[in-house]
Amino acid sequence: MTDLFGELADLVLPSACAGCGAERTRLRHGACPACVTELEGLRPAWSSPSPPPPGFPPCVAVGPYAGALRGALLAYKEKGRHRLAGPLGALLAGAVAAIAPRDRPVLIVPVPSTRAARRERYGDHMSRLSAHAVQRLRAAGWAARVEQPLRALPKPDSTSLDAAARSTAAVNSLRIKPARISNPRRGAAMRGTLVVADDIVTTGATLAAAVRRLEEADMQVTGAAVLAATQLRRNCPGI
Numbered sequence: 226m227t228d229l230f231g232e233l234a235d236l237v238l239p240s241a242c243a244g245c246g247a248e249r250t251r252l253r254h255g256a257c258p259a260c261v262t263e264l265e266g267l268r269p270a271w272s273s274p275s276p277p278p279p280g281f282p283p284c285v286a287v288g289p290y291a292g293a294l295r296g297a298l299l300a301y302k303e304k305g306r307h308r309l310a311g312p313l314g315a316l317l318a319g320a321v322a323a324i325a326p327r328d329r330p331v332l333i334v335p336v337p338s339t340r341a342a343r344r345e346r347y348g349d350h351m352s353r354l355s356a357h358a359v360q361r362l363r364a365a366g367w368a369a370r371v372e373q374p375l376r377a378l379p380k381p382d383s384t385s386l387d388a389a390a391r392s393t394a395a396v397n398s399l400r401i402k403p404a405r406i407s408n409p410r411r412g413a414a415m416r417g418t419l420v421v422a423d424d425i426v427t428t429g430a431t432l433a434a435a436v437r438r439l440e441e442a443d444m445q446v447t448g449a450a451v452l453a454a455t456q457l458r459r460n461c462p463g464i
């Protein structure tokens with residue numbers, strides 16, 4: 226019921242823009258016209274942390290972690306503004322489309338949340354975003370679906386760790402769900418363009434760990450799609 230009330234409140238009551246915090250302004254999906262324009266103007270670009278951790282996949286980011294994109298992501302994740310899942314999912318679809326050819330099935334594998342994070346953050350935010358991205362991709366002609374072979378275990382705060390320790394912690398925090406290992410036919414169904422999806426890439430340790438776990442389970446990863454990169458490298462502007 227909390228979610229339902231949140232939806233209704235967002236419709237009926239004026240609330241601040243999710244992107245910039247402006248109040249008493251007309252909102253579309255929770256964002257003011259200036260932020261909507263900023264979000265719609267973002268163009269996905271190849272992105273890589275510097276230096277990238279070993280095993281970091283080819284990665285496309287919708288934009289830098291700044292401005293309206295940062296505001297919208299925080300409002301969606303930390304304040305439970307679920308209506309932003311639609312526009313943010315559409316942006317994520319744009320990043321996936323930059324990697325995935327239209328003539329092959331595309332499987333989006335969201336980086337999973339821990340149980341504690343799901344409780345704190347109003348549900349599994351990447352799973353929801355990925356579902357919206359799939360809707361957009363299907364509407365644009367892709368055979369797309371979400372697959373969730375990964376689960377997340379609690380991991381220690383990585384801010385004080387060096388790069389190697391952070392990578393180890395990231396790998397140890399991800400597991401392939403047992404059903405995926407015990408049922409080889411399930412693995413066969415995973416063929417297609419497999420894109421790992423996450424909200425923000427910072428050091429790249431989580432994405433590299435996800436790729437490693439998936440490939441250990443014989444799931445070949447084509448690349449990663451993220452909404453925001455804290456260190457955006459536009460090293461291939463041709464997307």
Ligand SMILES: [Zn+2]
Pocket residue numbers: 242243244245246247256257258259260261
């Ligand atoms: Zn705004």
